[in-house]
Amino acid sequence: MPSRRNFLQSTALGLSLFFAVPFVAKSTELSPENVKSVSAATDPLPVGIAGFTFARFDLNKSIEMMKRIGVYNLSLKEIHVPLNSSQETINAALAKFKEANINVYTVGVIYMKTKEAVDQAFAYAKKVGVTMIVGAPSYDVLDYAEQKVKEYDIKLAIHNHGPEDALYPGPKDVYDRIKNKDPRMGLCIDIGHATRAGVAVDKAVKEYKDRLFDLHIKDVSKAEKDGKAIEIGRGVIDFPALVKALRKIGYKGVCSIEYEKDMADPMAGIAESIGYFKGVMAAGN
Amino acid sequence: MPSRRNFLQSTALGLSLFFAVPFVAKSTELSPENVKSVSAATDPLPVGIAGFTFARFDLNKSIEMMKRIGVYNLSLKEIHVPLNSSQETINAALAKFKEANINVYTVGVIYMKTKEAVDQAFAYAKKVGVTMIVGAPSYDVLDYAEQKVKEYDIKLAIHNHGPEDALYPGPKDVYDRIKNKDPRMGLCIDIGHATRAGVAVDKAVKEYKDRLFDLHIKDVSKAEKDGKAIEIGRGVIDFPALVKALRKIGYKGVCSIEYEKDMADPMAGIAESIGYFKGVMAAGN
Numbered sequence: 001m002p003s004r005r006n007f008l009q010s011t012a013l014g015l016s017l018f019f020a021v022p023f024v025a026k027s028t029e030l031s032p033e034n035v036k037s038v039s040a041a042t043d044p045l046p047v048g049i050a051g052f053t054f055a056r057f058d059l060n061k062s063i064e065m066m067k068r069i070g071v072y073n074l075s076l077k078e079i080h081v082p083l084n085s086s087q088e089t090i091n092a093a094l095a096k097f098k099e100a101n102i103n104v105y106t107v108g109v110i111y112m113k114t115k116e117a118v119d120q121a122f123a124y125a126k127k128v129g130v131t132m133i134v135g136a137p138s139y140d141v142l143d144y145a146e147q148k149v150k151e152y153d154i155k156l157a158i159h160n161h162g163p164e165d166a167l168y169p170g171p172k173d174v175y176d177r178i179k180n181k182d183p184r185m186g187l188c189i190d191i192g193h194a195t196r197a198g199v200a201v202d203k204a205v206k207e208y209k210d211r212l213f214d215l216h217i218k219d220v221s222k223a224e225k226d227g228k229a230i231e232i233g234r235g236v237i238d239f240p241a242l243v244k245a246l247r248k249i250g251y252k253g254v255c256s257i258e259y260e261k262d263m264a265d266p267m268a269g270i271a272e273s274i275g276y277f278k279g280v281m282a283a284g285n
Numbered sequence: 286m287p288s289r290r291n292f293l294q295s296t297a298l299g300l301s302l303f304f305a306v307p308f309v310a311k312s313t314e315l316s317p318e319n320v321k322s323v324s325a326a327t328d329p330l331p332v333g334i335a336g337f338t339f340a341r342f343d344l345n346k347s348i349e350m351m352k353r354i355g356v357y358n359l360s361l362k363e364i365h366v367p368l369n370s371s372q373e374t375i376n377a378a379l380a381k382f383k384e385a386n387i388n389v390y391t392v393g394v395i396y397m398k399t400k401e402a403v404d405q406a407f408a409y410a411k412k413v414g415v416t417m418i419v420g421a422p423s424y425d426v427l428d429y430a431e432q433k434v435k436e437y438d439i440k441l442a443i444h445n446h447g448p449e450d451a452l453y454p455g456p457k458d459v460y461d462r463i464k465n466k467d468p469r470m471g472l473c474i475d476i477g478h479a480t481r482a483g484v485a486v487d488k489a490v491k492e493y494k495d496r497l498f499d500l501h502i503k504d505v506s507k508a509e510k511d512g513k514a515i516e517i518g519r520g521v522i523d524f525p526a527l528v529k530a531l532r533k534i535g536y537k538g539v540c541s542i543e544y545e546k547d548m549a550d551p552m553a554g555i556a557e558s559i560g561y562f563k564g565v566m567a568a569g570n
């Protein structure tokens with residue numbers, strides 16, 4: 001068989017393909033195993049976007065931005081489809097996502113301070129058609145939320161929001177509250193807020209693996225309370241260690257990037273963040 | 286010493302720091318080795334930008350874009366500072382780069398079909414103050430270019446431009462022409478064009494390591510002549526293998542990203558490309 005290089009050179013020179021002869025590959029020749037798409041291990045960690053990333057943009061613009069960055073899993077935020085929406089309004093939004101090949105895999109973060117808020121969240125999730133809510137229920141509605149998890153068969157992944165969060169600063173604060181509850185109650189570890197709370201996120205991923213349902217992926221400038229959101233790779237989080245940990249536990253969820261810097265003009269930062277995370281995954285086998 | 290986590294929790298609760306007591310680290314506790322900036326191996330491959338990336342933008346806007354993406358090594362293209370510029374014009378541009386902390390490490394790609402073009406290129410490089418030109422000299426001025434390399438003590442890295450390039454389709458076409466010339470004549474391997482020419486770029490990097498001075502880093506949609514420019518990581522080039530090869534040879538040059546898609550609105554693609562390349566490097570140790 002003629003090699004690709006022979007083919008290219010022959011046709012570039014205007015020669016007939018019949019001149020191509022059996023060929024011993026030279027050391028710099030491209031062979032199938034050098035072409036990533038042919039043989040490299042397929043990346044097992046799906047990437048998504050947490051909808052809060054697009055807080056300053058409407059639904060249509062958010063969809064356009066997701067297409068540009070090539071990310072098709074979305075954690076839908078109520079900024080884009082309000083919690084009190086009718087089924088018709090939700091269906092209209094879902095049709096737009098479907099047209100764009102975007103998979104709405106969860107909703108949230110939804111804050112729930114009352115039973116009514118819990119009711120609304122689960123009714124909303126059902127209308128959207130997702131099997132998981134990312135939420136932050138107050139302690140006194142946790143038992144009620146567990147009832148709803150069972151009633152709807154919808155998972156609840158509780159989100160940690162860092163040192164300022166009176167309820168769930170880090171993943172342990174979530175885990176300790178749900179570890180004895182229904183196994184459909186678990187964690188959405190926000191790795192940026194967890195890092196600001198002094199948590200090693202690669203270790204946390206392993207520690208809470210049995211209840212790890214979702215991730216908010218971001219970077220922070222410092223592993224301290226006043227650490228700021230920053231492009232992934234420019235901050236202090238050890239992403240190779242995180243990805244290694246996720247692979248070790250066989251993480252089956254989505255890695256949703258949540259970018260909270262330059263929110264009025266976020267495309268460059270989102271794209272850099274997605275690129276970095278994908279690069280780490282590609283090299284981390 | 287109180288741990289950071291103790292510190293944060295204590296202050297969050299409004300308690301005195303004096304309550305903090307010696308502390309046995311829990312498994313999810315952040316310790317110095319978990320914070321990337323403290324202990325991770327420093328990346329040995331500097332990243333740059335090939336000026337053609339900003340072909341549709343002026344000098345000021347190019348500088349602004351480089352600052353946004355956090356890349357401070359530039360291969361200056363004559364689009365932004367013309368080849369026939371006076372020293373004064375060049376100095377004014379250099380002052381802008383210096384103010385932005387941008388290191389102009391080379392100029393090019395400069396095409397040289399005549400001795401006069403070679404003269405102009407070397408005079409330009411001297412005025413810019415760089416020690417290397419990325420160029421594409423016609424075969425019949427190669428000997429003259431070698432004279433100028435010696436006269437100016439400025440290196441010449443010859444750039445390959447893929448199957449359409451009648452002179453230098455791939456790195457071997459460069460190498461074979463310069464391997465017996467002055468050791469200051471070498472290669473700027475354009476990995477996208479090389480891939481389109483059927484070259485395995487990780488192998489080429491090792492094969493031509495003694496003359497590898499510069500790199501144009503990009504991705505292409507196919508390892509064929511009609512492969513198109515695409516965000517790094519979305520195409521067919523095996524970047525983990527490339528980075529591994531560069532580390533193996535102890536590459537001392539710059540990895541200059543050249544992004545040639547969406548050239549009127551390139552920020553997202555540039556940022557994704559830079560992010561991916563950095564992610565691969567971070568994980569590839």
